[in-house]
Amino acid sequence: MLKLSICFGSACHLRGAYSVLNAFKALIDKYQVQSEIDIEGNFCQGQCTEGVVIKLNDEIIHNVAKEKVHDIFVEKVLGGKPH
Numbered sequence: 106m107l108k109l110s111i112c113f114g115s116a117c118h119l120r121g122a123y124s125v126l127n128a129f130k131a132l133i134d135k136y137q138v139q140s141e142i143d144i145e146g147n148f149c150q151g152q153c154t155e156g157v158v159i160k161l162n163d164e165i166i167h168n169v170a171k172e173k174v175h176d177i178f179v180e181k182v183l184g185g186k187p188h
Protein backbone atom coordinates (compact mmCIF):
# COMPACT_ATOMS: atom_id res chain seq x y z
CA MET A 106 0.00 0.00 0.00
CA LEU A 107 1.38 3.35 -1.03
CA LYS A 108 0.90 6.19 1.40
CA LEU A 109 0.35 9.65 -0.02
CA SER A 110 0.50 12.63 2.33
CA ILE A 111 -0.40 16.07 1.10
CA CYS A 112 0.50 19.19 3.04
CA PHE A 113 -2.52 21.33 3.86
CA GLY A 114 -0.61 23.98 5.77
CA SER A 115 -1.60 27.51 4.81
CA ALA A 116 1.19 28.08 2.28
CA CYS A 117 0.55 24.82 0.48
CA HIS A 118 -3.18 25.46 0.70
CA LEU A 119 -2.68 28.77 -1.11
CA ARG A 120 -0.52 27.06 -3.68
CA GLY A 121 -3.29 24.63 -4.55
CA ALA A 122 -3.08 21.64 -2.21
CA TYR A 123 -6.78 20.91 -2.74
CA SER A 124 -6.38 20.91 -6.52
CA VAL A 125 -3.50 18.48 -6.09
CA LEU A 126 -5.67 16.28 -3.87
CA ASN A 127 -8.54 16.35 -6.35
CA ALA A 128 -6.21 15.53 -9.23
CA PHE A 129 -4.92 12.48 -7.34
CA LYS A 130 -8.44 11.42 -6.42
CA ALA A 131 -9.60 11.64 -10.02
CA LEU A 132 -6.71 9.47 -11.19
CA ILE A 133 -7.25 6.96 -8.40
CA ASP A 134 -10.87 6.63 -9.55
CA LYS A 135 -9.92 6.49 -13.20
CA TYR A 136 -7.41 3.69 -12.70
CA GLN A 137 -9.39 1.97 -9.93
CA VAL A 138 -6.43 1.78 -7.57
CA GLN A 139 -8.31 2.71 -4.39
CA SER A 140 -6.96 -0.38 -2.67
CA GLU A 141 -3.35 0.48 -3.50
CA ILE A 142 -3.06 4.00 -2.15
CA ASP A 143 -3.96 5.70 1.07
CA ILE A 144 -4.29 9.49 1.19
CA GLU A 145 -3.86 11.64 4.24
CA GLY A 146 -3.46 15.32 4.96
CA ASN A 147 -0.46 16.75 6.75
CA PHE A 148 0.30 19.92 8.60
CA CYS A 149 3.07 22.25 7.48
CA GLN A 150 6.22 20.38 6.56
CA GLY A 151 8.45 23.42 7.09
CA GLN A 152 9.17 23.76 3.38
CA CYS A 153 6.52 26.30 2.50
CA THR A 154 8.49 28.06 -0.23
CA GLU A 155 8.59 24.77 -2.13
CA GLY A 156 4.93 23.84 -1.86
CA VAL A 157 2.82 22.10 -2.61
CA VAL A 158 4.75 19.49 -0.65
CA ILE A 159 3.64 15.88 -0.87
CA LYS A 160 5.12 12.70 0.48
CA LEU A 161 4.83 9.31 -1.16
CA ASN A 162 5.84 6.74 1.40
CA ASP A 163 9.11 8.32 2.55
CA GLU A 164 9.86 10.31 -0.57
CA ILE A 165 9.19 14.03 -0.35
CA ILE A 166 8.26 15.77 -3.59
CA HIS A 167 8.25 19.57 -3.78
CA ASN A 168 6.58 22.10 -6.03
CA VAL A 169 3.70 19.84 -6.93
CA ALA A 170 0.99 21.51 -9.00
CA LYS A 171 -2.10 19.82 -10.32
CA GLU A 172 -0.55 19.80 -13.79
CA LYS A 173 2.27 17.61 -12.48
CA VAL A 174 0.07 15.10 -10.71
CA HIS A 175 -0.54 12.90 -13.74
CA ASP A 176 3.18 12.35 -14.36
CA ILE A 177 3.86 11.67 -10.68
CA PHE A 178 0.92 9.29 -10.53
CA VAL A 179 1.99 7.31 -13.59
CA GLU A 180 5.57 7.04 -12.38
CA LYS A 181 5.02 6.35 -8.70
CA VAL A 182 1.64 4.68 -8.50
CA LEU A 183 1.35 2.85 -11.80
CA GLY A 184 5.06 2.05 -11.93
CA GLY A 185 5.70 4.00 -15.11
CA LYS A 186 3.12 2.33 -17.29
CA PRO A 187 -0.37 3.76 -17.63
CA HIS A 188 -2.77 0.86 -18.05
Ligand code: FES
Nearest residue numbers: 114117150152153
Ligand atom coordinates in the same frame (compact mmCIF):
# COMPACT_ATOMS: atom_id res chain seq x y z
S1 FES B 1 2.48 24.83 4.38
FE1 FES B 1 3.18 23.09 3.28
S2 FES B 1 5.26 23.05 3.84
FE2 FES B 1 4.52 24.69 5.00
